[in-house]
Amino acid sequence: MKNHKYFLSIFSVGILTSVFAQANADTQTSVKRGEYIMNIGGCASCHTDTKNKGTPLAGGVALKTPFGTFYTPNITSDKKYGIGNWSEKDFIQAMTKGLAPDGSHYFPAFPYTSYAKMTRQDLRDLRAYLETVPAVSKPVPEHDVPFPFNIRESLILWKTLFFDETPFQPDPTKSATWNRGAYLVNGPSHCVECHSPRNFLGGLDQDNLLSGEPKSPEGEAIPSLLNSDGSNFSKWDHNETIFGLQMGMTPEGDFLGGSMGKVIANTTGKMTDEDLRAIAEYLGKTDSKNNASNLQKGNPKS
Amino acid sequence: MKKISLIAATALLVSSTIVWAHGGAEGVVKERMDLMSDIGKDMKKIAAMVKGESEFDAKTIGASAKKIAEHAGEITELFPKGTTHKPSEALPAIWDQWERFSSLAKDLETEASSLSKVTEGGDKRAIMMQFAKTGKVCSTCHTDFRLKKD
Numbered sequence: 001m002k003n004h005k006y007f008l009s010i011f012s013v014g015i016l017t018s019v020f021a022q023a024n025a026d027t028q029t030s031v032k033r034g035e036y037i038m039n040i041g042g043c044a045s046c047h048t049d050t051k052n053k054g055t056p057l058a059g060g061v062a063l064k065t066p067f068g069t070f071y072t073p074n075i076t077s078d079k080k081y082g083i084g085n086w087s088e089k090d091f092i093q094a095m096t097k098g099l100a101p102d103g104s105h106y107f108p109a110f111p112y113t114s115y116a117k118m119t120r121q122d123l124r125d126l127r128a129y130l131e132t133v134p135a136v137s138k139p140v141p142e143h144d145v146p147f148p149f150n151i152r153e154s155l156i157l158w159k160t161l162f163f164d165e166t167p168f169q170p171d172p173t174k175s176a177t178w179n180r181g182a183y184l185v186n187g188p189s190h191c192v193e194c195h196s197p198r199n200f201l202g203g204l205d206q207d208n209l210l211s212g213e214p215k216s217p218e219g220e221a222i223p224s225l226l227n228s229d230g231s232n233f234s235k236w237d238h239n240e241t242i243f244g245l246q247m248g249m250t251p252e253g254d255f256l257g258g259s260m261g262k263v264i265a266n267t268t269g270k271m272t273d274e275d276l277r278a279i280a281e282y283l284g285k286t287d288s289k290n291n292a293s294n295l296q297k298g299n300p301k302s
Numbered sequence: 303m304k305k306i307s308l309i310a311a312t313a314l315l316v317s318s319t320i321v322w323a324h325g326g327a328e329g330v331v332k333e334r335m336d337l338m339s340d341i342g343k344d345m346k347k348i349a350a351m352v353k354g355e356s357e358f359d360a361k362t363i364g365a366s367a368k369k370i371a372e373h374a375g376e377i378t379e380l381f382p383k384g385t386t387h388k389p390s391e392a393l394p395a396i397w398d399q400w401e402r403f404s405s406l407a408k409d410l411e412t413e414a415s416s417l418s419k420v421t422e423g424g425d426k427r428a429i430m431m432q433f434a435k436t437g438k439v440c441s442t443c444h445t446d447f448r449l450k451k452d
Contacts, residue, residue, distance in 0.1 A: 051446070220449060220450060248440075249345065252342055253343055253344070256441060257447075257448045258449060265438075
């Protein structure tokens with residue numbers, strides 16, 4: 001009888017250990033995926049104060065907008081000043097509904113209008129990664145937003161007008177690569193948020209997405225990403241687009257700076273080749289001027 | 303009187319057209335815009351080889367890199383204080399953070415010189431990586447110190 005009990009306890013410990021080990025391995029994969037999502041989501045560009053040598057994701061970056069200056073929050077795992085106390089539900093609600101755990105509305109300087117399109121799995125992985133970010137026990141400045149824009153309740157109306165909560169829907173008539181590009185541009189990498197014009201209330205002009213914004217809050221002229229309007233970018237081919245997003249180099253040999261410099265450094269410069277190809281395809285870049293078959297025929301496309 | 307004013311008007315028109323190169327830039331602003339364009343042309347040349355769009359020639363890359371390094375050494379003296387007038391895209395931050403700005407200019411000289419040196423070994427991958435490193439200096443400076451207006 002004694003032997004039997006002994007065997008049973010060893011067996012149980014064995015099962016528990018392997019279940020625990022498997023859970024641990026799953027978490028590790030989730031954290032690794034989450035780190036990639038953090039990169040393609042561009043979180044560091046707003047939440048890490050690189051100018052003042054700030055600690056990763058501790059916030060405090062000033063975002064100047066026509067409605068005032070917003071200071072990005074601390075999203076480290078700190079339980080008092082960060083999001084260490086949040087449940088998974090809190091995190092998903094923040095990203096997909098623009099609602100804080102206490103139910104108050106977030107200002108759309110936080111681009112939840114795009115993050116709302118992210119898959120549940122991506123959000124869970126992202127959260128798993130964020131839980132590993134070292135806690136920084138520092139508060140950030142209050143937003144410097146004048147009346148009436150500081151009234152969070154007014155965002156109920158703003159969201160009704162300008163927040164489309166429809167989840168991302170792939171287009172069944174397009175390739176998987178194209179759909180991945182559509183997901184990235186309209187979801188986690190939120191290119192639409194800068195590269196689209198906004199109305200005077202700060203809502204995206206949904207009929208003219210990606211057509212550029214002549215004067216951003218920082219005073220930059222943000223280019224169009226469309227192929228149909230003869231813009232500078234419409235002249236970039238497939239290879240130039242990928243090279244550009246990886247290195248920040250334009251076909252003229254210029255190097256992108258300003259806000260896009262941060263995007264290249266933190267987001268597109270860290271994407272896999274497949275994701276870059278997906279974005280290029282979604283943006284309609286199908287051919288390259290100097291690809292091998294063209295050179296062989298002695299017939300370079302112009 | 304009419305003839306003189308016609309000549310004067312023509313002279314004014316001609317001189318203002320000359321000044322309208324590079325969006326109306328003149329003096330030190332034009333000089334540095336031209337310098338940056340030159341650097342861009344060399345980077346474009348190297349990029350085409352690195353991307354496989356033109357025939358890879360380490361010697362040509364080395365020569366271009368050397369030119370870039372030389373230009374890099376000329377950058378700081380082309381940014382005297384108070385030259386942010388149109389059509390300059392230089393940000394006032396340059397002078398607020400002069401140490402950082404000039405250290406980035408020095409970085410460009412260092413990385414471009416390294417690129418020139420690396421071409422002597424003919425290792426394509428090493429050349430590519432050093433090219434990327436050089437380009438990163440361009441982006442870093444442009445991120446904080448340049449405001450593109452077109």
